[in-house]
Amino acid sequence: MAAPGQSRFVAQLKRYYALYTGGFIGFVVLLSIFEQMGMPNKMLGYIFLGATVLLYAGIGILSRTSDVAEYYVAGRRVPAFFNGMAVGADWMSAASFIGLAGTLYLSGYDGLAFVLGWTGGFVLVALLLAPYLRKFGQYTIPDFLGARYGGRIPRTIGVFAAILCSFTYVIAQIYGVGLITSRFTGLDFGTGVFVGLGSILVCSFLGGMRAVTWTQVAQYVILIVAYMIPVIWLSVKHTGNPVPQVAYGYVLQKVTAREQALNDPATPDGAREAEVRSILKQREKTTEDQLQALEAGGAAYLAEEKGRLVKAAAELKGKRDADPKAIAAADKAVAEFPADVDAARKAWRAAAETDRVKAAPIAAHAEPFAGPDPATRDKKRKNFLALVLCLMVGTAALPHILMRFYTTPTVREARQSVFWALFFISLLYITAPALAVLAKYDVYTLLVGSSFSELPSWVSAWASVDKSLMSVTDINHDGIVQLAEVNIGGDLIVLATPEIAGLPYVVTALVAAGGLAAALSTADGLMLTISNSLSHDVYYKMIDPKAPTGRRLFIAKALLLAVAVFAAYITSLKPGHILFLVGAAFSLAASAFFPALALGVFWKRANKAGAVLGMIGGLAVCMYYMYMTYPFFGVNAPLWWDISPIASGMFGMLAGFVGVIVGSLLTAAPGKEMQELVDHVRYPYLESDGKDRPV
Amino acid sequence: MQLTQRHREYWRKNLRLTGMLLAIWFVATFVVGWFARDLQSITILGFPLSFFMAAQGALLIYVILIGYYAWRMERLDREYDVQEGER
Numbered sequence: 001m002a003a004p005g006q007s008r009f010v011a012q013l014k015r016y017y018a019l020y021t022g023g024f025i026g027f028v029v030l031l032s033i034f035e036q037m038g039m040p041n042k043m044l045g046y047i048f049l050g051a052t053v054l055l056y057a058g059i060g061i062l063s064r065t066s067d068v069a070e071y072y073v074a075g076r077r078v079p080a081f082f083n084g085m086a087v088g089a090d091w092m093s094a095a096s097f098i099g100l101a102g103t104l105y106l107s108g109y110d111g112l113a114f115v116l117g118w119t120g121g122f123v124l125v126a127l128l129l130a131p132y133l134r135k136f137g138q139y140t141i142p143d144f145l146g147a148r149y150g151g152r153i154p155r156t157i158g159v160f161a162a163i164l165c166s167f168t169y170v171i172a173q174i175y176g177v178g179l180i181t182s183r184f185t186g187l188d189f190g191t192g193v194f195v196g197l198g199s200i201l202v203c204s205f206l207g208g209m210r211a212v213t214w215t216q217v218a219q220y221v222i223l224i225v226a227y228m229i230p231v232i233w234l235s236v237k238h239t240g241n242p243v244p245q246v247a248y249g250y251v252l253q254k255v256t257a258r259e260q261a262l263n264d265p266a267t268p269d270g271a272r273e274a275e276v277r278s279i280l281k282q283r284e285k286t287t288e289d290q291l292q293a294l295e296a297g298g299a300a301y302l303a304e305e306k307g308r309l310v311k312a313a314a315e316l317k318g319k320r321d322a323d324p325k326a327i328a329a330a331d332k333a334v335a336e337f338p339a340d341v342d343a344a345r346k347a348w349r350a351a352a353e354t355d356r357v358k359a360a361p362i363a364a365h366a367e368p369f370a371g372p373d374p375a376t377r378d379k380k381r382k383n384f385l386a387l388v389l390c391l392m393v394g395t396a397a398l399p400h401i402l403m404r405f406y407t408t409p410t411v412r413e414a415r416q417s418v419f420w421a422l423f424f425i426s427l428l429y430i431t432a433p434a435l436a437v438l439a440k441y442d443v444y445t446l447l448v449g450s451s452f453s454e455l456p457s458w459v460s461a462w463a464s465v466d467k468s469l470m471s472v473t474d475i476n477h478d479g480i481v482q483l484a485e486v487n488i489g490g491d492l493i494v495l496a497t498p499e500i501a502g503l504p505y506v507v508t509a510l511v512a513a514g515g516l517a518a519a520l521s522t523a524d525g526l527m528l529t530i531s532n533s534l535s536h537d538v539y540y541k542m543i544d545p546k547a548p549t550g551r552r553l554f555i556a557k558a559l560l561l562a563v564a565v566f567a568a569y570i571t572s573l574k575p576g577h578i579l580f581l582v583g584a585a586f587s588l589a590a591s592a593f594f595p596a597l598a599l600g601v602f603w604k605r606a607n608k609a610g611a612v613l614g615m616i617g618g619l620a621v622c623m624y625y626m627y628m629t630y631p632f633f634g635v636n637a638p639l640w641w642d643i644s645p646i647a648s649g650m651f652g653m654l655a656g657f658v659g660v661i662v663g664s665l666l667t668a669a670p671g672k673e674m675q676e677l678v679d680h681v682r683y684p685y686l687e688s689d690g691k692d693r694p695v
Numbered sequence: 696m697q698l699t700q701r702h703r704e705y706w707r708k709n710l711r712l713t714g715m716l717l718a719i720w721f722v723a724t725f726v727v728g729w730f731a732r733d734l735q736s737i738t739i740l741g742f743p744l745s746f747f748m749a750a751q752g753a754l755l756i757y758v759i760l761i762g763y764y765a766w767r768m769e770r771l772d773r774e775y776d777v778q779e780g781e782r
Contacts (some may be wrong), residue, residue, distance in 0.1 A: 109745070115754070116724060123717070126760075128713070200750065245751065249739075252741060252742060365738050366746045368735065368737070368745050381728075384727055412778070415764065415765035418765070426755075433750040679698060679702075683706075684772050684779050
């Protein structure tokens with residue numbers, strides 16, 4: 001590529017995206033004028049989601065390509081700045097956009113493990129992998145494994161692991177897409193999944209990496225604008241300072257003071273909290289007693305209890321002046337009574353657990369590893385640090401992220417693009433803890449203590465939409481809201497912030513579009529990784545190395561379609577828990593890839609046997625630990641050193657490093673050719689690279 | 696290709712830089728995290744220090760580490776004449 005070509009290209013890109021950003025802001029302003037003129041909310045939601053999805057499809061169509069380098073690595077001419085934005089969108093998923101602030105709201109300091117893990121991993125990417133992968137300059141991560149260690153086996157394991165972790169992760173993203181489209185358009189979940197998927201496909205199907213890159217840049221702009229606006233507004237509302245990241249330190253102090261007041265029965269608010277908590281404790285004990293009676297009496301006890309409820313309802317109806325509300329409640333209690341012993345045990349255990357948690361004093365938001373005794377605190381600290389390490393190393397091993405560093409023009413720009421990537425990612429990650437604290441302040445001071453007859457409008461609005469996200473019940477019948485009477489689901493924080501801040505509905509629609517952008521951009525990158533592994537590594541490199549370009553791309557696109565439909569099908573079955581899927585993807589990537597990739601660059605002695613042993617061993621240990629300990633699989637074996645299953649990559653990683661080192665040392669050193677390949681990737685330019693180097 | 700003495704020196708300097716930056720990364724993340732409970736009482740900008748580090752401080756350090764690495768390595772590339780051609 002000639003010098004003036006690239007700089008003209010960069011100038012053009014800057015102009016396009018500046019225009020685009022301006023146009024997008026204009027679009028939001030226009031819609032808010034429509035809203036003032038009386039356009040209904042549902043319509044605004046449709047227009048917003050429809051317009052953004054059409055935009056992504058449009059970029060996809062404009063970037064269609066039939067060139068192999070364009071399809072797989074966007075022609076290797078993505079400037080550092082824009083690659084940084086694309087990595088940002090690729091990286092930040094539905095879990096970051098919607099889930100993170102909620103997790104921080106619910107778990108305070110301990111939730112910051114995700115913030116640290118999902119940013120600090122880029123230090124590893126920058127220092128240990130990105131520049132070297134760029135110099136290597138092929139198309140996929142298994143390409144590197146195949147070339148560095150030689151033979152088919154390392155490549156095959158790489159393909160298997162890349163598909164395994166990307167597929168686990170993509171399910172979580174499509175799940176998010178379905179959730180957002182169904183919530184904001186009223187379509188059902190399954191249809192939402194397929195509509196979202198359609199827009200993912202139009203984009204990556206036609207233009208591969210090239211289309212995905214330019215769409216991701218556009219998606220980054222939408223998602224960061226959508227995240228920032230409500231938080232800035234909320235910050236102005238509570239602190240008068242439009243920079244929430246700076247201002248919320250003092251809000252945090254107020255939250256901490258409020259926590260202490262609510263936990264202290266000597267204050268009026270604290271006394272009311274204590275009253276509610278004692279009712280909850282009593283209720284928990286009643287449920288525990290029921291559970292014990294159930295274990296002793298079995299089905300007979302259950303029938304007897306149900307009989308009692310039926311009788312009570314009948315008696316109530318017999319009375320002439322019975323309260324219709326009481327009758328409805330009694331009927332509901334009968335209708336919702338568990339059908340058999342297993343269902344009763346499950347329902348009552350869950351109820352007792354909920355009450356037990358709500359009856360406990362409020363945990364301090366800023367206190368790290370809170371716990372009643374040193375042993376609990378130590379365990380929390382250990383798990384916090386283990387999770388941070390797993391997420392970091394997983395970040396530096398997820399193929400869809402590493403692949404993006406093949407797309408820059410030079411090694412130098414690869415290094416710079418990691419900087420831009422983390423810069424753009426940090427904007428959101430530094431804001432999320434601020435949002436959590438600001439929302440908490442709102443709940444602790446404005447909602448708690450308000451009267452049930454005059455709840456803030458966002459509370460009643462969300463409570464009527466989804467009970468699992470927001471519910472308030474007057475447990476002690478004093479007509480005033482206590483914190484222990486409020487139930488908030490984590491996802492509410494981001495979704496409801498515009499309303500908490502008192503912003504018009506158009507901002508809520510903007511947040512939905514932002515969440516969709518986050519989920520779609522990550523899904524795009526992941527699907528491309530999966531189909532490229534299959535088409536490039538399996539088909540072209542293993543099955544038919546002489547395949548002509550046209551057929552390679554045809555196969556790539558056909559596989560993309562197949563993978564997408566299969567993933568949507570699996571998602572529509574609603575398997576498991578999003579956070580588990582995400583955690584599993586990171587642990588799997590950390591165990592399978594990181595040791596072989598990093599040692600492949602930094603340790604010339606690493607050889608094929610070591611890589612094979614390390615990758616298989618790491619994957620096997622990680623999968624084994626997940627299977628044995630994660631409640632989803634039902635084995636529930638004892639934990640190793642108290643490390644919880646979400647950090648199972650700890651053990652996998654360790655096994656991976658030991659595997660690579662031991663396997664390599666037990667077998668012969670790699671040949672001269674391999675050593676030269678390592679030298680080749682270590683230096684941005686060597687004379688043996690052969691290419692001209694204009695000075 | 697046979698590497699020259701200069702090449703080896705370049706790689707050694709790169710390793711030293713990488714090791715140093717990783718050490719800072721490790722301290723900012725894991726050492727600070729380990730002592731988080733002990734750092735609570737120090738206040739900075741209204742935040743307890745441990746909370747500030749995990750929510751903002753460490754992130755800023757990461758960004759600076761990566762930025763410094765990119766800048767330093769670019770100079771090192773030129774110094775040892777292993778830089779790529781100008782585009």
